[in-house]
Amino acid sequence: MAASVSSSSHLNKTVRQSYMSLPQGGKCLVTYVWIDGTGEGLRNKTRTLDREPKGIDDIPEWNFDGSSTSQAKDRDSDMYLIPVCMFRDPFTLDPNKLVLCEVLTYDRLPAEKNHRASCNKVMEKVKTHNLWFGMEQEYTLLGLDGRPFSWPSNGYPEPQGPYYCAVGANNAYGRDIVECHYKACLYAGVKIFGTNAEVMPSQWEFQVGTCEGIEIGDHLWVARFLLHRVCEDFGVVASLDPKPMAGNWNGAGCHTNVSTNQMREDNGLDFINRAIVKLSEKHGEHIRVYDPHDGKDNVRRLTGQHETANINSFTHGVASRRSSIRIPRETSVQKKGYFEDRRPAANCDPYSVIAAIVETCLLDPEDKEQSK
Ligand code: ADP
Ligand code: MN
Ligand code: MN
Ligand code: MN
Numbered sequence: 001m002a003a004s005v006s007s008s009s010h011l012n013k014t015v016r017q018s019y020m021s022l023p024q025g026g027k028c029l030v031t032y033v034w035i036d037g038t039g040e041g042l043r044n045k046t047r048t049l050d051r052e053p054k055g056i057d058d059i060p061e062w063n064f065d066g067s068s069t070s071q072a073k074d075r076d077s078d079m080y081l082i083p084v085c086m087f088r089d090p091f092t093l094d095p096n097k098l099v100l101c102e103v104l105t106y107d108r109l110p111a112e113k114n115h116r117a118s119c120n121k122v123m124e125k126v127k128t129h130n131l132w133f134g135m136e137q138e139y140t141l142l143g144l145d146g147r148p149f150s151w152p153s154n155g156y157p158e159p160q161g162p163y164y165c166a167v168g169a170n171n172a173y174g175r176d177i178v179e180c181h182y183k184a185c186l187y188a189g190v191k192i193f194g195t196n197a198e199v200m201p202s203q204w205e206f207q208v209g210t211c212e213g214i215e216i217g218d219h220l221w222v223a224r225f226l227l228h229r230v231c232e233d234f235g236v237v238a239s240l241d242p243k244p245m246a247g248n249w250n251g252a253g254c255h256t257n258v259s260t261n262q263m264r265e266d267n268g269l270d271f272i273n274r275a276i277v278k279l280s281e282k283h284g285e286h287i288r289v290y291d292p293h294d295g296k297d298n299v300r301r302l303t304g305q306h307e308t309a310n311i312n313s314f315t316h317g318v319a320s321r322r323s324s325i326r327i328p329r330e331t332s333v334q335k336k337g338y339f340e341d342r343r344p345a346a347n348c349d350p351y352s353v354i355a356a357i358v359e360t361c362l363l364d365p366e367d368k369e370q371s372k
Pocket of ligand 3: 136138198205
């Protein structure tokens with residue numbers, strides 16, 4: 001098993017610790033994090049500031065070589081990093097920071113995969129609805145050999161059944177990572193809601209939320225960055241592939257829970273049902289933005305099996321995990337609350353997902369009532 005764990009994870013951590021506890025001479029490390037040209041990958045680089053930034057406005061713009069991240073050709077390859085959201089750095093600790101950035105091209109337009117810029121405009125239009133989101137990020141731990149972490153190299157674990165929310169060495173694989181990631185999120189200031197082991201062994205979930213508007217995207221992307229970084233320390237890989245193992249194994253999604261202030265008030269269920277009608281009319285459009293490859297990743301996952309609805313049909317139901325949209329039991333009983341869109345793939349861009357939901361449910365030009 002050791003062979004599937006990275007060499008870096010075996011470097012001497014006691015030696016590392018003696019350096020990490022050196023004083024910094026009053027300086028502050030700021031690690032800039034951004035989404036690369038794949039729309040899935042994250043990149044980062046670090047610089048020194050002379051003093052601790054007190055807010056996002058104290059962090060200067062920066063730039064990087066876009067030709068090395070599939071974001072630019074060799075000409076005009078400088079891309080701008082625009083800080084948008086600041087967190088504490090759980091790896092090098094206070095006063096150091098992590099900062100999520102938007103990427104702009106050399107002429108200061110949003111880069112191709114910068115879906116935050118357009119999402120932000122959509123969210124501004126619907127501010128009075130006080131949209132709340134919670135996203136459930138499923139992921140799979142892989143060894144460096146590409147097999148799920150701790151699966152036998154020549155064979156398979158016992159069939160699914162005992163692993164969901166499991167405890168015990170035979171059923172829960174890699175909990176160290178889950179717990180370290182959780183603590184890292186809390187330290188950083190990421191709004192992590194909870195975590196659980198998933199149906200497939202070595203598959204886990206954390207939830208981010210409840211957040212208002214664009215914040216869900218910012219916090220989910222930083223939570224993903226922290227996950228990849230924690231996994232690096234342990235020498236394994238976190239995959240967001242929506243169906244890492246073909247066959248009788250669950251895939252990985254990013255269920256998106258949504259409510260407006262009207263949905264949360266008495267008889268809000270009427271507004272939820274109205275939103276579901278709207279979503280039913282735009283199923284294809286949504287599937288195309290629920291993974292980074294126009295639905296081609298998600299088609300492997302949304303089979304109608306393994307707690308999914310088939311990619312070609314739109315369905316909804318109370319407490320139904322086989323539906324595109326699930327109304328939680330509690331929401332149905334209280335006649336108010338939220339709904340869950342179960343279609344987004346684990347590797348979706350949350351900015352694209354929430355923008356599509358808001359456009360469909362609240363900004364339909366043919367329905368002036370909704371967008372008031
Ligand atoms: P599931 O039962 O589908 O596994 P989880 O417990 O994993 O649900 O996640 C529930 C998610 O719902 C959390 O991310 C939480 O932030 C979100 N949530 C709870 N209440 C609301 C609400 N009123 N509006 C939007 N999201 C909500
Ligand atoms: Mn969940
Ligand atoms: Mn889940
Ligand atoms: Mn769910």
